[in-house]
Amino acid sequence: MAGARNEQLVEKIKEAADILDIVGEVVNLRRAGRYYSGLCPFHAEKTPSFFVDPHRQLFHCFGCGAGGDVIKFVMQHRGLSFSEALEFLADRYNIRIETGRPKTESSRTALLFRYMAIAEEFYYRQLRYSSEGSIAREYLKKRQIDDRIVEEQRLGYAPQSWDALVRHFKEQGLDLQKGVELGLFGIASSNHSGERFYDRFRNRLIFPIRNARGQVVAFGGRTLEEGNSHNEPKYLNSPETDLYRKRTILYQFHLAQEACRKQRQVILVEGYMDALAFHRAGFYRVVATLGTALTPQQARLIKRIADEVVLVYDGDEAGKKAMIRNFPVLAQEGIQASCVVLPEGMDPDDFLRKYSLDDFQNLMNSRMDLGEFVITETLNSWDGSTSGKMKVLSELFPYLEAIPHPVVRAEYIKTAGLRLGIADEVINEQFKLWRKTSTDREKPEALPPNPIKITPRNKPLTKLTYNPTNCVFSLEEEIIKILVAYPHLAEKAFEKDCWQFFLDNLPEDTSTKVTWQILKAFHEEWLEISQNEWNKNKFCVDRIYDRIKDPKARDLFSKMIFENKFCGNETTACLFLNDYLGALQKQVFKLRRSQLMRELAEAERKGDNEAIKSTLQKIQRLTELKDLRGN
Numbered sequence: 312m313a314g315a316r317n318e319q320l321v322e323k324i325k326e327a328a329d330i331l332d333i334v335g336e337v338v339n340l341r342r343a344g345r346y347y348s349g350l351c352p353f354h355a356e357k358t359p360s361f362f363v364d365p366h367r368q369l370f371h372c373f374g375c376g377a378g379g380d381v382i383k384f385v386m387q388h389r390g391l392s393f394s395e396a397l398e399f400l401a402d403r404y405n406i407r408i409e410t411g412r413p414k415t416e417s418s419r420t421a422l423l424f425r426y427m428a429i430a431e432e433f434y435y436r437q438l439r440y441s442s443e444g445s446i447a448r449e450y451l452k453k454r455q456i457d458d459r460i461v462e463e464q465r466l467g468y469a470p471q472s473w474d475a476l477v478r479h480f481k482e483q484g485l486d487l488q489k490g491v492e493l494g495l496f497g498i499a500s501s502n503h504s505g506e507r508f509y510d511r512f513r514n515r516l517i518f519p520i521r522n523a524r525g526q527v528v529a530f531g532g533r534t535l536e537e538g539n540s541h542n543e544p545k546y547l548n549s550p551e552t553d554l555y556r557k558r559t560i561l562y563q564f565h566l567a568q569e570a571c572r573k574q575r576q577v578i579l580v581e582g583y584m585d586a587l588a589f590h591r592a593g594f595y596r597v598v599a600t601l602g603t604a605l606t607p608q609q610a611r612l613i614k615r616i617a618d619e620v621v622l623v624y625d626g627d628e629a630g631k632k633a634m635i636r637n638f639p640v641l642a643q644e645g646i647q648a649s650c651v652v653l654p655e656g657m658d659p660d661d662f663l664r665k666y667s668l669d670d671f672q673n674l675m676n677s678r679m680d681l682g683e684f685v686i687t688e689t690l691n692s693w694d695g696s697t698s699g700k701m702k703v704l705s706e707l708f709p710y711l712e713a714i715p716h717p718v719v720r721a722e723y724i725k726t727a728g729l730r731l732g733i734a735d736e737v738i739n740e741q742f743k744l745w746r747k748t749s750t751d752r753e754k755p756e757a758l759p760p761n762p763i764k765i766t767p768r769n770k771p772l773t774k775l776t777y778n779p780t781n782c783v784f785s786l787e788e789e790i791i792k793i794l795v796a797y798p799h800l801a802e803k804a805f806e807k808d809c810w811q812f813f814l815d816n817l818p819e820d821t822s823t824k825v826t827w828q829i830l831k832a833f834h835e836e837w838l839e840i841s842q843n844e845w846n847k848n849k850f851c852v853d854r855i856y857d858r859i860k861d862p863k864a865r866d867l868f869s870k871m872i873f874e875n876k877f878c879g880n881e882t883t884a885c886l887f888l889n890d891y892l893g894a895l896q897k898q899v900f901k902l903r904r905s906q907l908m909r910e911l912a913e914a915e916r917k918g919d920n921e922a923i924k925s926t927l928q929k930i931q932r933l934t935e936l937k938d939l940r941g942n
């Protein structure tokens with residue numbers, strides 16, 4: 312890939328890719344203030360020190376120092392080169408790469424998708440046309456799943472055979488090993504016949520599971536075994552594969568995404584049949600979790616397409632419990648959630664078969680805020696005694712804890728207080744106490760670590776330390792810290808003529824230093840923006856990150872962004888910046904002069920008169936510059 316094309320591609324990819332998506336596939340991310348945190352995938356740890364900044368699209372680990380943008384993450388996590396990582400992301404986000412060779416051959420992922428499509432077609436044909444498939448067709452009829460749904464979903468049937476799909480793959484000349492990687496086949500090895508591949512799905516109704524773009528990434532299979540003599544699970548899903556990360560997929564998301572455009576509200580159900588029951592009724596704003604508790608990644612998918620999610624689970628105790636369990640995740644992601652309680656013993660499929668979609672809409676009109684539902688259900692377990700109040704409250708606290716917004720939490724506390732006959736303040740106090748002891752116990756919520764407190768205020772300016780081990784002048788770092796917090800102050804820094812002085816007089820051995828690369832990137836960005844109309848809002852650090860080419864400088868910069876160490880206000884920042892720039896100027900002056908003095912000594916040793924003369928001139932100009940600036 313050529314340079315210019317590459318840069319354009321990087322820009323396109325970074326525009327399309329969401330670092331939360333990509334990191335979220337491998338790290339269980341939870342919101343922690345303005346960041347997301349989780350266990351670092353690059354080093355072993357038990358408490359999260361790995362952070363993702365969704366606004367700046369950067370990650371950083373305070374444990375091992377890994378950090379960077381989405382491309383860097385893919386490179387490091389998948390062990391890919393830069394261009395391989397670009398290819399991977401381009402493929403993921405459907406961005407065309409002009410490589411000169413056909414894209415289908417350039418990408419392993421594309422190949423895997425093709426294999427899944429072949430399996431999908433095979434199962435579909437079995438359901439549609441094979442005589443064996445009649446058992447599945449009967450079942451669908453019984454469940455009132457009509458042809459329209461079968462076509463739309465490309466439902467399928469996996470025959471009662473150990474190698475129906477294996478044989479089909481062989482006939483097509485496909486790589487069986489890839490089928491294993493995709494979770495379609497298992498391998499049995501025996502002494503006499505060596506390795507044998509077998510179908511994972513047998514005698515099952517097949518539900519293709521698709522990603523947001525509608526590509527098949529996995530299959531779910533419902534057993535059609537009568538009486539289930541083989542102790543097979545009722546539902547069997549594909550295992551995790553390179554295409555399928557369970558935590559990040561919502562069943563029917565691709566259709567719901569489209570349907571939610573007009574009305575940003577989505578129904579969340581538990582299983583295949585529930586979701587398809589809504590489709591049958593002509594209602595497509597529905598997604599399903601497929602039997603697991605909602606993950607933060609799935610919650611963020613929901614947030615992408617809807618402003619409100621309505622949980623519609625089975626109308627029994629288990630269903631209610633499952634809805635309640637999802638509350639913390641939704642609350643933490645700040646998603647407005649409500650729920651509908653179906654008549655006892657009914658699931659959404661039952662309800663929609665017995666009643667109409669209009670009846671369901673009526674139920675929707677009386678839906679309950681999920682937080683209030685959680686409180687009501689929890690308080691229902693209160694036995695009415697005074698001692699029971701504390702017990703109920705302690706059950707409630709974990710849910711309150713999950714609510715990031717203090718106003719919302721106060722509302723819930725008020726509701727609970729009214730029901731229990733306790734003053735809000737008392738609940739608040741108890742909650743604080745509970746919070747303190749529970750954080751001491753297990754520290755459930757990771758917050759960005761508070762970095763070592765060296766505020767500019769208490770750091771003596773006169774003691775400028777050069778630390779040879781990491782090759783960093785602390786002064787420059789302090790300046791960057793301020794610029795990270797207030798990027799637009801770069802205007803002040805660069806309009807001062809001292810900046811040119813730095814660039815002109817920077818001793819050679821320092822010009823490659825990481826901090827200087829960062830400052831230069833700030834300068835370049837400022838130059839570009841200031842050429843057009845100066846707009847301080849346009850000046851932001853993520854663009855500067857892209858300008859830094861040196862990997863070490865990038866790492867340092869993303870670390871500094873995450874630490875965001877400067878905590879003063881803008882006025883203080885201005886004052887400090889002035890001081891630092893002045894001090895830096897002195898420092899650069901000294902460095903430059905001692906370098907010139909060394910050169911002079913060397914020239915004198917050699918008796919090189921030309922060199923002596925030019926060096927002396929340089930020293931003189933430097934002194935004049937310094938006097939000019941009144942230092």
Ligand SMILES: [Zn+2]
Nearest residue numbers: 351354372375
């Ligand atoms: Zn780490």
